[in-house]
Amino acid sequence: MMRQFPIILIPPEVQRIAQSKPDAPKFDVELPSVPAFRQPRPIHIQEALGLTCGLVIVVALVTAIAKELGIILLLVGTVAIIVRVKYQFQTYKKREKRHQDTLQRYLAKFEAYSHQEIRYQRELAIAHAPDRILEFRHRQYRDFFAKMPDYDGAQSLKTGSNPLGKIEPTDAQETEGVIYYFGVTLQQYLRGTLYQGIKLLIPSIDYDWSPALVYIDPEINLHIAIEITVPSDNAAIMMRDDLAERFLVDSGWLIIKFSQEQIFQSSMQCCKEFAKLLDRLSFDHNVLPQFADISDLVPAKR
Numbered sequence: 001m002m003r004q005f006p007i008i009l010i011p012p013e014v015q016r017i018a019q020s021k022p023d024a025p026k027f028d029v030e031l032p033s034v035p036a037f038r039q040p041r042p043i044h045i046q047e048a049l050g051l052t053c054g055l056v057i058v059v060a061l062v063t064a065i066a067k068e069l070g071i072i073l074l075l076v077g078t079v080a081i082i083v084r085v086k087y088q089f090q091t092y093k094k095r096e097k098r099h100q101d102t103l104q105r106y107l108a109k110f111e112a113y114s115h116q117e118i119r120y121q122r123e124l125a126i127a128h129a130p131d132r133i134l135e136f137r138h139r140q141y142r143d144f145f146a147k148m149p150d151y152d153g154a155q156s157l158k159t160g161s162n163p164l165g166k167i168e169p170t171d172a173q174e175t176e177g178v179i180y181y182f183g184v185t186l187q188q189y190l191r192g193t194l195y196q197g198i199k200l201l202i203p204s205i206d207y208d209w210s211p212a213l214v215y216i217d218p219e220i221n222l223h224i225a226i227e228i229t230v231p232s233d234n235a236a237i238m239m240r241d242d243l244a245e246r247f248l249v250d251s252g253w254l255i256i257k258f259s260q261e262q263i264f265q266s267s268m269q270c271c272k273e274f275a276k277l278l279d280r281l282s283f284d285h286n287v288l289p290q291f292a293d294i295s296d297l298v299p300a301k302r
Contacts, residue, residue, distance in 0.1 A: 004299040005229075006273050007257040009249050010281070017140045018281040022127050027120040032109035035102050040095040043088050051081050137282045138220055145221040148252050154195040154214070157183045175260070179228055182263050183213050186271045189287050192217035194226075202244045209244050211255075215274075222283055226274070227257040259300045269297035 055077040063070030126132070157180070183194045192215055199210045211225040225248065245255060256277060258270050272291040279288040 004301050005257060005259040005262060006270070006297065006299070007255075007302070008277060009245055009253075009255040009257075011144075011249050011252055011254070013144055014141075014254065014281060017137055017144065020137060020140065021133055022136045024127055025120060025123040027117070029113055029116050032106055032113055035099075035106055040092060040099050041088075042092040043085055048081060048085055051077075051084070055081065134282055134285070141220040141222065141283075145223070145252055148221050148223050151195075151198045151200070151214075155197045157187055157194050157196065157213075175228075178264055178267075179212050182267050182270065183226075185267060186274060189271065189275065189290050190215065190217075191219070191284060191286075192222070200248070202247050204247060205240055205243050207240060207244060209248065217283065220283070222254070223252065224254045224256060224274075224277070227255060228260055228263050229257055230260050259302075262297065262300050266297055268294050273297045 055074070059070050059074045059077065062073050183196070187194045195214045195216060196212075197210070198214045199208050201207070202209050212228040213226040215224040215226065216222065248255060254277075256274060258273075262270055268291070272288070272294045273296075275287040275291050278284040
């Protein structure tokens with residue numbers, strides 16, 4: 001359960017689009033394996049020493065049982081080791097050439113792999129460049145928000161009147177005036193338009209929903225309702241608001257709710273919170289930087 005303001009309600013599809021990226025180019029080239037055999041040498045001294053030590057041990061054991069057999073084994077083993085060493089020496093050039101050929105083939109494959117990887121990284125950087133990602137998301141947003149209807153009777157703040165301009169305003173009129181000035185302040189940072197007077201019937205509860213302000217971005221047909229609420233313990237009102245908000249979110253609306261105290265005392269911080277919403281969901285990245293010197297909004301208990 002949400003316990004503090006601001007409260008932000010976002011359709012699941014909008015959250016998905018905000019994290020989406022264009023399909024990345026495929027890269028299915030395998031990294032070539034490093035040759036497993038060791039660097040060839042004219043004579044493998046360690047191997048020769050190992051064979052000699054092994055021969056001495058075996059001959060010693062055999063001689064203890066049969067001296068003649070031990071001598072024969074010593075002669076045969078010595079000849080075998082000499083032949084092995086001579087063979088290594090004679091075949092060194094061939095083994096070295098084979099090793100170099102294998103190494104060159106590996107280096108050629110690795111170089112080709114490196115070129116392909118660099119090309120892939122370049123293509124990936126182009127595909128996932130910030131402007132490409134933003135364009136990709138905005139295409140999806142336009143498709144998603146295309147279902148949002150036009151609203152007759154909506155009045156932009158530019159054409160609306162200032163409630164505080166009235167003589168001796170009532171408390172309700174003063175509240176409307178604070179909301180008006182909040183909207184006028186926020187409007188100067190936005191490319192879209194803030195409206196008042198939008199009403200929408202919630203069929204399931206036969207209720208005319210009318211938020212304090214509605215932001216409409218004509219580029220993607222984005223609709224964000226800004227609600228200014230007063231804490232209430234009335235269960236019927238809370239259930240009505242919950243049903244209305246579910247219907248609105250399912251219909252494609254985004255809702256941001258501030259407490260009346262936040263709007264009255266921290267108007268600029270509320271503007272920044274709205275800018276953070278536009279930035280986080282990739283609606284408009286140009287608004288938030290304008291609030292760099294404004295502190296973050298302190299959450300208020302619901």
